[in-house]
Amino acid sequence: MNIHKILAPAGLAILLTGLTSEIFLNNMPTEQKHVVSDTLYEDLTEAQKRSPKYAAAALEVTDGLKATLFAAEPMVTNPTNIDVDHLGRVWVCEAYNYRPAINGNPTKNEGDRILILEDSNADGKADKSMLFYQGKEINSPLGIWVMGNRVVVSQSPFVWLFTDVDHDGKADKKEIIFEGIGGEQHDHGMHAFTFGPDGKFYFNFGNAGGQLLDGNGKPVTGQDNQPIDFGRYKQGMVFRCDQDFKNIEVLGNNFRNNYEVAVDSYGTMWQSDNDDDGNRGVRINYVMQYGNYGYTDELTGAGWRANRTNMEDSIPFRHWHLNDPGVVPNLLQTGSGSPTGMIVYEGTLLPQFRDQMIHCEAGHNVVRSYPTKKSGAGYTATISNIVDGKRDQWFRPSDVCVAPDGSLIVSDWYDPGVGGHQAADQSRGRLFRIAPAGVSYRTPETDLTTASGAVNGLQSPNISVRYHAWNALLKMADKALPEVRKLFSSHENPRMRARALGSFLY
Incomplete structure (x- = not known):
């Protein structure tokens, strides 16, 4: 007897392939849905597997944590990059209009969107969506950084600054901060900005960036x-600048497609870098300031395939000229993949990942951490999976951010592929929240009008809260010093002491 058939009273046989799983999942306690067995999940139909209804059930999450669906289509589609602001709202760059000339997909004439998603009842699901901006000039953006009512959007060949003048959640003013960065929609161009403990902005571009021009087209x-271009530097670069986008420093160069730089409380920089596809050379870098990272020959600019003295004995190492004098060693080589967004987790809600890089690897359908250990003048690292989407290989994590409560928000491009000038699905996209089961999504209140409140905000796991707190302390000047000194002298966590030091040194 086929166990997937039953006889109805009328004697009709009803096929239940997939339905058995659906009934089971629908009646399973919510806290258990993230541990559905492989067998049960595989019984779902392809249509069911693609549905947001089973999106979280497809993910395997490390012990002690749970993945829940924060938002999905039609609320959001094709998310490339996200940021979580000081209020716990998730800002999303969408890329519906990605590479239509290559992949033949339709486009929206009104342009791509920047969305604000909000969970207003603390149930861990977005129930409000606001359109911050949509315009024809927004064309597959790859980076977003939110500073209260000002928002930086990275979209080669431009970096845009939007301002919400009247604080109504909609952009009223836009201006170009930088331009001339790579070609339109180039994946190897400008990526996201972030905030460092020194009060400066950090950002990067890949090996198609080429140069930095200001909003008036001047170098x-x-x-x-000297002008920042490929005449002075090579390939992908990492930058630091003041909050007015002036005083630019090049902090590292000669990367291929360094997707997003992450900065910890000591000011240490970390990022991933994608190899020439198919050569198993994807790497994670500790970015030693002013280092050469070896994608091409430092002197001649020759590629890694060119014959040379002391040539490395395997392609993954040869790929980065690792035997060349002066090339900074790789922290970790992860092989194949399509690395995307990265943060450094310094919160307390997920203690097993505290002080570790957390990284999206879209090519392998996984969100990972990289625990590090000191080693000489650098570090060594290992890999630990946090979220594994191998059961649904459309799971393509594109970015990860830390919310003010310490939970993770992960964006999912959700597609059979990882970009690379192609998009097989334009109608789907998801956001997930990663947190211990039963922990509601609540944003702690922060009073930035007092020195003690601002110092408390400086200790937030969320970068946007820290940005506001840092600037509040700067405005208070000497009045804030007693509270800052107290944090520096008495906190048991050296990273919090480092934040205090950064706030009053600058």
Whole structure:
């Protein structure tokens, strides 16, 4: 007897392939849905597997944590990059209009969207969506950084600054901060900005960036007063600048497609870098300031395939010129993949990942952490999976951020592929929240009008809260010093002491 058949009273046989699983999942306690067995999940139909209804059930999450669906289509589609603001709202860059000339997909004439998603009842699901901006000039953006009512959107060849003048959740003003960065929609161009403990902004671009021009089309100069371009530097670069986007420094160069730089409380920089596809050379870098990272020959610019003295004995190492004098060693080589967004987790809600890089690897359908250990002048690292989407290989994590409560928000491009000039699905996209089961999504209140409140905000796991707190302390100047000194002298966590030091040194 086929166990997937039953006889109805009328004697009709009803096929239940997939339905058995659906009934089971629908009646399963919510806290258990993230541990559905492989067998049960595989019984779902392809249509069911693609449905947001089973999106969280497809993910295997490390012990002690749970993945819940924060938002999905039609609320959001094709998310490339996200940020979580000081209020716990999730800002999303969408890329519906990705590479239509190559993949032949339809486009929206009104352009791509920047969305604000809000969970107003603390149930861990977005129930409000606001359109911050949509315009034809927003064309597959790859980075977003939210500073209260000002928002930086990275979209090669431009970096845009939007301002919500009247604080109604909609952009009223837009201006170009940088331009001339790579070609339109180039995946190897400008990526996201972030905030460092020194009060400066950090950002990067890949090996198609080429140069930095200001909003008037004039070359931007670096710390040596020379134009920032491929004549002075090579390939992908990492930058630091003041909050007015002036005083640009090049902090590292000669990467291929360094997707997003993450900065910890000591000011240490970390990022991933994608290899020439198919050469198993994807890497994670500790970014030593002013280092050369070896994608091409430092002197001649020759590619890694060119014959040379002391040539490395395997392609993954040869790929980065690792035997060349002066090339900074890789922290970790992860092989194949399509690395995307990264953060450093310094919260307390997920203690097993505290002080670790957390990284999205879209090519392998996984969100990972990289625990590090000191080693000489650098570090060594290992890999630990947090979220594994191998059961649904459309799971393509594109970015990860830390919310003010310490939970993770992960964006999912959700597609059979990982970009690379192609998009097989334009109608789907998801956001997930990663947290211990039963922990509601609540944003702690922060009073930035007092020195003690601002110092408390400086200790937030969320970068946007820290940005506001840092600037509040700067405005208070000497009045804030007693509270800042107290944090520096008495906190048991050296990273919090480092934040205090950064706030009053600058």
